[in-house]
Amino acid sequence: MNITHTRVITFSPTHTSLRVATAVARAWQDLPNDILDLTCRQLKSPIRLANDCLAIVSVPVYAGRVAPLALTRLKNVLGDATPAILIATYGNRDYEDALVELRDVLTTQGFLPLAAGAFIGEHSYSRPGMPIAEGRPDAEDCAKAEAFGREARRKGESVGTLTPFFIKGNVPYRTVGTPTPQAPVWQEDDCTGCGTCINSCPTMSIRMTDDGEVLTEPSTCIKCCACVKSCPTGALTFDTPYTAMLHAKCSARREPELFL
Ligand SMILES: Cc1cc2nc3c(=O)[nH]c(=O)nc-3n(C[C@H](O)[C@H](O)[C@H](O)COP(=O)(O)O)c2cc1C
The missing domain is CATH 3.30.70.20 (Alpha-Beta Plaits)
Structure with missing residues (x-):
């Protein structure tokens, strides 16, 4: 694999997925890097990343799956046997089938998974007095993310062809009910x-x-x-009643899980 530049591609409303991806990208800081932030942006026409670009794709987990709007925003990002690092960021409850879903979607769109990681970010519903994974990713998480990037880089430099590897999660993916409309x-x-x-x-x-x-x-x-x-x-x-429930049940610190 001959990587000449890296690109972080993210959908990250509360910035934790972006922060994890940025930490992973530090492993390639000797190469040019840019960020395609799709949080408030839908690409009007498809872009295709060449295979000398490493894509670092980082999205949040909603209900154990990839956040639906992240998948919509990613639809216009295509690869051409482009290596990709897949990152699912979740709020310390669980990421269930999000990483395998991200793998399947990106593979269909022309990417070749190089490595995958589930990282923890402060839960969207965390609030003062009822914290859930408050302050994460923290310095320890970011150090692990950077080390994960270095390990992925070594893998990319040592293998000729990228082949499928184990990523935790199930197919068919868990079913998600229709969300009830609610606003802040x-x-x-x-x-x-x-x-x-x-x-x-x-x-x-x-x-x-x-x-x-x-x-x-x-x-x-x-x-x-x-x-x-x-x-x-x-x-x-x-x-939302989830805040108190998650605060009570999901306070034990979870650690990043890495697949290479
Ligand atoms: C609608 C919704 C559903 C979520 N579902 C989960 C979940 O199933 N498991 C979990 O651990 N965190 C869940 N979270 C928390 C987010 O995955 C977590 O806060 C993530 O760090 C947000 O990423 P972002 O900062 O890039 O937006 C959910 C958040 C929202 C808003």
């Missing part, structure tokens, strides 16, 4: 009207009325909590 709650008294929430929303579901009221369209909200976490004054919250 806005507290007028805490809002400064800065508009950060509007710009952070991957589905453009948030708008501000002429009176300064912030409204979110529940039917298109994907509950990613980008708006909640980007609000500088905490004026948005996402109320």
